[in-house]
Amino acid sequence: MSGKVVRKEFHGPSGGWGSVGALGAILKREGHAPSTTLALRQQNKHGGFMCISCAWAKPHPPHVFEFCENGAKATAWDLTSEKIDPEFLARQSVTALEALSDHELEQAGRLTEPMRWNPETDRYEPVSWEEAFRHIGEELQAMPPDAAVFYASGRASNEAAYMYQLFARLYGTNNLPDSSNMCHESTSVALPKVIGVPVGTVTLEDFEKTDCILIFGQNTATNSPRMLHQLDEAAQRGVPIINFNPLRERGLERFVNPQNPLQMVATGSRRIASEDHRLRPGGDMAAMVGICRLLLDWDEEARRKGEVPLIDHAFVEAHTHGFEDFARAVRKHDWPAIEQRSGLTREALESVARQYAAARNTLALFGMGLTQHRMGVETVQMLVALLLLRGNIGRIGAGICPVRGHSNVQGQRAVWITEKPELAPLDEMGRMFGFEPPRKKGVDSVEAAGKVISGEVRAVFQLGGNLVRSLPERHLLERAWRRLRMTVMITTKLNRSHLIHGEVAYLLPCLSRIEIDRQATGPQTVSTEDSTSFIHASRGLREPASPHLRSEHAIIAGIAKATLPSNPKLDWDAWVGDYELIREAIAATYPEWYAEYSRRMREPGGFHRANPAREREWRTETGRANFLVPDSLEADPDLRISGSGVLDLITVRSNDQFNTTIYGYDDRFRGIHGSRDIVMMNEADMRRLGLQPEERVNLVAAVQDNVHREVRDMQVVPFELPEGCVAGYYPECNPLLPLWHHAKESHVPAAKSIPVRIVRQA
Ligand SMILES: Nc1nc2c(c(=O)[nH]1)N[C@H]1C(S)=C(S)[C@@H](COP(=O)(O)OP(=O)(O)OC[C@H]3O[C@@H](n4cnc5c(=O)[nH]c(N)nc54)[C@H](O)[C@@H]3O)O[C@H]1N2
Ligand SMILES: Nc1nc2c(c(=O)[nH]1)N[C@H]1C(S)=C(S)[C@@H](COP(=O)(O)OP(=O)(O)OC[C@H]3O[C@@H](n4cnc5c(=O)[nH]c(N)nc54)[C@H](O)[C@@H]3O)O[C@H]1N2
Ligand SMILES: [Mo]
DSSP: OOOOOEEOOOOSOEEHHHHHHHHHHHHHHTTOOHHHHHHHHTBTSTTSBOOSSBOOOOOSSOOSSOOOHHHHHHHHHHTOSOEEOHHHHHHSOHHHHTTSOHHHHHHTOEEOSOEEEETTTTEEEEOOHHHHHHHHHHHHHTSOGGGEEEEEOTTSOHHHHHHHHHHHHHHTOOOOOBGGGGTTHHHHHHHHHHHSOSSOOOOHHHHHHOSEEEEESOOHHHHOTTHHHHHHHHHHTTOOEEEEOSSOOGGGTEEEOTTOHHHHHSSOOEEOOSEEEOOOTTTHHHHHHHHHHHHHHHHHHHHHTTOOOSSOHHHHHHHEEOHHHHHHHHHTSOHHHHHHHHOOOHHHHHHHHHHHHHOSSEEEEEOHHHHSSTTHHHHHHHHHHHHHHTTOSSSTTOEEEEOOOBTTHHHHHHTTOOSOGGGSOHHHHHHHHTSOOOOSOOOOHHHHHHHHHHTOOOEEEEESOOHHHHSSOHHHHHHHHTTOSEEEEEESBOOHHHHSOOSEEEEEEBOOTTBOOEETTEEOEEEEEOTTSEEEEEEOOBOOSOTTOBOHHHHHHHHHHHHSOOBTTBOHHHHHHOHHHHHHHHHHHOHHHHTTHHHHHTSTTOEEOOOGGGGTOOOSTTSSEEOOOOSOSOSOTTSOOOSTTOEEEEEEOOTTEETTEEOOSEETTTTEESOSOEEEEOHHHHHHHTOOTTOEEEEEEOOOSSOOOEEEEEEEEEOSOOTTEEEEETTTTGGGOOTTOBOTTTOOBOTTOEEEEEEEOO
16 A cells, blocks of 8 residues: 655666666566566567557667566566456455555456456356357447447557457447547647658667757656667767756666666666756747747858858758748747746757757657647647758658557557547448448547546446546546446456446456467467557467456457347458458558558568658648647646646656556655655745645645545655646546646647645644
C-alpha cells in the first residue's frame, strides 16, 4: 500500500546500476525463473518478441541488451509466477476485492480462466469459452450497435487490432476509441493539416545525422528509456539537446549506458540534456512563438546586412504555404507577453534560437507535455512551423518525432481502430467482406465516457485498458460504469475496471505477446509498429501462464462468430488458425502500406510504412506544408485562471508504473519514495499557503460546473517546478479532471493543466 512519503534525493545517472538494482528487486518479487532472463535477451530482437512497454524504435543491429529497466519490469510483470485462479475469485466477493489497491489487484497475478460475474454470489465464477461467447453475442444482438463501445488500449498486435475493428464495423458501429484518444490524438489531428501525415517523420538514421535535438514535454528516462541510447550517442557528438519541461526531470540530466560494463564501474556518467528550460505548463506555445520571432527578426537583419539568412527561404518558397500570414501573426506578440506566458526569459529563448539557427539539421521530440493541453493540437502545429522555418522536415537528420506511448498504439490506428470513419478504407473493406460499413462517426474515449455517464452506451468492451482509472471524471464515471448492461474485458490481469462492472460482466483472459501462441498451423507470429513507423515481427517464447488462455485473435473471432451471421467471405476460424491470412487481408485492404506484409516484417529491422512527408510529398489540402497561425498564446484560452490560490496541476508518470499498472511506490529519479498520494509543490507556493513538507492536504478542482471533484490526503512534497503549478501522479489525480477539459480539436484530456485548489485539513 501507499504509505508515508520518503524523500531520497537522486544524484545518480539514469541507466547504470540503479536500473539494474531496481530490476533485480522486481524479478525477485515476481518469483522469477532463469527463463525470464532468457526472455529478456530476446526482447526487441530479430526472431524474438517486441517489448510490451513503450513504442520506441527497435534498432538493427540491436544493442546486446535491447531492453531497459522499465521494459524488463513490464516483461517480468507479465511473466510473473503469481496466478489468479478460480479459487482466488471464489474466496472473496467482488465487493470485497474493491478494498485492494490498484497495485495489489495486478500484483495478484495472471488471470487463468474465463469468468462471469454471478449476481447471486457477487463473485466472478468460471464459465466455458463457448458459453461466454454465446451469451455476449446474444446481448450484442439485442442492442443497437451504437450502444456498444469497443475500446482498445494500444498493446494488441496489428493482426488482433485489424480483426477487432472489422468485427465492430460488421456489427454496425465505428465506436472504436483507443488509448490514442487520451494520448497522441492531438498529434494525429495536428500533423495531417500541416504535413499531410498523422505520424512522425523521424527514423533512427536521423538521430545519427542530427545536429540539434529539441525535447518538449517528454520524460525519456522514465517513459522511453531505450531512447537514451540515441540521445547519449548524439550528446557524445556534441549535439545540443535542449529540453523544455516545467519539472526538473533528473533522469534526463546524466546517463550511464548499462550496456557498457566498463562505464558501469567507472564513476563518470555523461550529460544528456545540454540545457533545461523550466517553462510554465502550457508555456510551450509562447516559447515557440518567441523562438520563431527571434529567427524572423534575425533573418531580416542578416539579409539587410547581406549575411546568410536564417530562414530557409528556398524551402519555404518551394514547399510551404502560409508563411507570410504566419510571420505577421508571430510578430504581433510582444516580449512581455511571450515571457509571461512561457515563463521563460527572452535571454533563455535567445540561447535556444541561436543554437537552433546554427544547426544544419534539427529534430524535435515531444510527448504528453504538449498533447495533453487544451491547445495541444495548435502547439504541435506550432512546433512543426518552427521546424519548417529552417527546412527541417523531409531531410536526413531532421524532422518531427512524436514519442508514442503504448507499444503498438501507432500500429492499431494504422490498421483502422479509429472512431473517425474517414480515416478507414471502408469502401475497400466493404468490397472485400461483402457488407455496407457504418458511416456514422463513432465515439472517441472522452465521448464514450460522456455516453456511459448519460446512459446511452450500454456495453463496453476493453481490448486491454483500465478506463475507470485512465479516463477523466472518475466520480461520475465509476457510478455510471456500474449501470452498464455489459462489460467485457479481454485482459491479462485484474484491474479496477473489472471490479466496477456491468450487470453482465465477463473477464476473458488472453495470452501476453511474450507467450507462445499455438494455433492450427503451429506457433504464430504477430507484428507491431514502433514510433518511427517500422513494423516488426514478434514471436512469443514463454509457455502460456495457463492452458485455458486464448489469444486475443481467438477471443475476438469467438465473439464475432457468436454475434454475426456467417459470412462466406470471412472465415474467422481460418484466420485464427493462421495469422498469415490476416496479414494478407490487411495487405489487400491497403497495399500502399502493407504489400508483401509477411515477408517484409520478417526482415531484420522490419519495414518502414510509407511516409510521404519524409520525402517532401505533402498530402495536404494545399499540396504543401502549411504554416498555421495559432489563435492564442494561452495554454487554455477559455479558462482564465483568475483569483489567488488556483494552481495548475500537471499529472505525470513515475518510473515504477506503466499507465494504470502500478509496479511499486518508488519514483527514483524524482526522489519520491513510499507513496504516490503526493502533490509536488514549489517552496514559494508552500510558504505562501503555509504548508509544511509531508503535510496532508486535499485537492479540489477549481472549476465551476456544479460537480465536486476532490482527492484527499495528499502529502506535500517540495519540488523544483515553477510557482503557480503543482504536480501529482496519474491515475491518482484523475478524479480532479473534468471530462470537458480537453484539447479543443482532438478531445485529448488536458491532464497537464488541471486548475485546482489546495485545501488544508482541519
Ligand atoms: N515506464 C513507463 N513507460 C511508459 C509509460 C508509463 O506509464 N511508464 N506510459 C506510456 C505511454 S501510454 C505514454 S503516452 C508515454 C508517455 O510519456 P511522456 O510523454 O513522457 O508522458 P508523461 O510522463 O505524462 O509526461 C511527460 C513530461 O511532460 C512534462 N510536462 C508537463 N506539462 C508540460 C508542459 O506544459 N510543457 C512541457 N514542455 N512539458 C510538460 C512532465 O513534467 C513530464 O516530464 O510513455 C509510455 N511509456
Ligand atoms: N491524468 C492523466 N490521465 C491519463 C494520462 C495522463 O498522463 N494523465 N495518460 C493517458 C494516456 S497517454 C493513456 S495511453 C491512457 C491509458 O489508458 P488505458 O489504456 O485505459 O490503461 P492501461 O493502464 O494502459 O491498461 C492496462 C490494462 O491493460 C490490460 N493488459 C495489459 N496487457 C495486456 C495484453 O497484452 N492484452 C490485453 N488484452 N490486455 C492487457 C491489463 O488489464 C492492464 O490492467 O491513460 C490516459 N490517462
Ligand atoms: Mo499514452
